[in-house]
Amino acid sequence: xxxxxxxxxxxxxxxxxxVVVLAAVxxxxxxxxxxxxxxxxxxxxxMPHPYVTEVRSGVExxxxxxGTRAAKVVGQQWTQxxxxxxxxxxxxxxxxxxxxxxxxxxxxxxLFAQLKGRGQLVVAYGAEPDLPTPVPFTVATDIKxxxxxxxxxxxELMGGRGRILNVLEMVTDINTKKRDEGIQEVxxxxxxxxxxxxxxxxxxxxxxxxxxxxxxxxxxxEIDGIITTGYNPTIAAASVLTEWHxxxxxxxxxxxxxxxxxTVLQAIRDGFIDATIAQNPPGHGYLSARLLGLMxxxxxxxxxxxxxxxxIVIVTKDNIDTYAIExxxxxxxxxxxxxxxxxxxxx
Numbered sequence: 001x002x003x004x005x006x007x008x009x010x011x012x013x014x015x016x017x018x019v020v021v022l023a024a025v026x027x028x029x030x031x032x033x034x035x036x037x038x039x040x041x042x043x044x045x046x047m048p049h050p051y052v053t054e055v056r057s058g059v060e061x062x063x064x065x066x067g068t069r070a071a072k073v074v075g076q077q078w079t080q081x082x083x084x085x086x087x088x089x090x091x092x093x094x095x096x097x098x099x100x101x102x103x104x105x106x107x108x109x110x111l112f113a114q115l116k117g118r119g120q121l122v123v124a125y126g127a128e129p130d131l132p133t134p135v136p137f138t139v140a141t142d143i144k145x146x147x148x149x150x151x152x153x154x155x156e157l158m159g160g161r162g163r164i165l166n167v168l169e170m171v172t173d174i175n176t177k178k179r180d181e182g183i184q185e186v187x188x189x190x191x192x193x194x195x196x197x198x199x200x201x202x203x204x205x206x207x208x209x210x211x212x213x214x215x216x217x218x219x220x221x222e223i224d225g226i227i228t229t230g231y232n233p234t235i236a237a238a239s240v241l242t243e244w245h246x247x248x249x250x251x252x253x254x255x256x257x258x259x260x261x262x263t264v265l266q267a268i269r270d271g272f273i274d275a276t277i278a279q280n281p282p283g284h285g286y287l288s289a290r291l292l293g294l295m296x297x298x299x300x301x302x303x304x305x306x307x308x309x310x311x312i313v314i315v316t317k318d319n320i321d322t323y324a325i326e327x328x329x330x331x332x333x334x335x336x337x338x339x340x341x342x343x344x345x346x347x
Contacts, residue, residue, distance in 0.1 A: 166197070
């Protein structure tokens with residue numbers, strides 16, 4: 001009898017312990033699933049575009065090097081309204097930090113303030129919002145300075161005189177406006193140079209090809225140089241000028257673009273165009289994500305706001321095989337300074 005009741009008591013104790021252990025396992029599994037399910041960082045790209053693809057590659061590099069996962073979401077339109085809808089929805093999913101391109105310099109600040117008010121970290125990339133801004137960092141090309149560099153290079157190629165076809169991309173993009181301002185400033189400093197025509201609003205390469213071809217047909221003898229300050233116009237101009245310069249009857253038109261698609265690089269290699277500006281989109285993604293990762297670890301900005309210039313490289317036939325190494329070195333140099341120049345350690 002005594003042995004029987006003791007056995008029953010023992011079995012009850014074992015059963016209770018098993019239930020407790022099982023409950024603990026369930027809790028641990030749920031907590032683990034919660035941590036695994038939501039990435040700490042969310043990167044948002046405006047819409048499918050070659051620039052967005054390159055930025056994403058930098059975020060993926062961040063993941064590989066740090067082991068920190070990042071959600072990568074791309075919107076449907078290059079508008080602040082579309083970004084607001086998408087990012088506001090994402091902000092409810094548990095992400096702790098956001099890397100976001102400001103679609104509109106003023107409108108983006110309202111979105112950034114919302115995220116900051118919810119205790120979420122934000123870094124802007126690709127374009128600078130209006131100042132003052134709620135974000136502590138923008139990682140981007142110094143857009144106006146890059147356009148100034150490009151315009152000066154084109155005028156040098158033209159021999160200091162001549163007429164320029166100014167080809168812009170999307171005039172609603174804040175970067176396009178800054179690039180145009182930079183070009184206009186440079187031209188104003190050179191008495192022998194003028195902008196003979198400005199064409200704009202090209203969201204597709206095919207659209208840009210048509211507009212550039214039409215401008216050349218109408219002003220064949222008036223255009224001495226072409227500057228393009230957007231991806232689609234640059235690809236289009238490289239294609240158009242490749243065919244243009246195949247015809248020995250056509251005069252040489254000097255050219256500089258921005259961005260480095262395969263068509264552009266091949267045209268430089270073959271001598272049909274002169275140069276392009278290599279921006280650093282992978283650096284925009286990598287450095288913005290690195291900043292967020294460090295701030296999640298307790299690092300804090302040294303000052304309320306800093307603009308981090310991700311750099312450019314002028315690509316010509318002389319450095320076409322090495323420019324990518326130059327761009328990567330710029331990124332690595334900035335990354336090496338994040339914890340000394342831009343951030344202060346956890347307290």
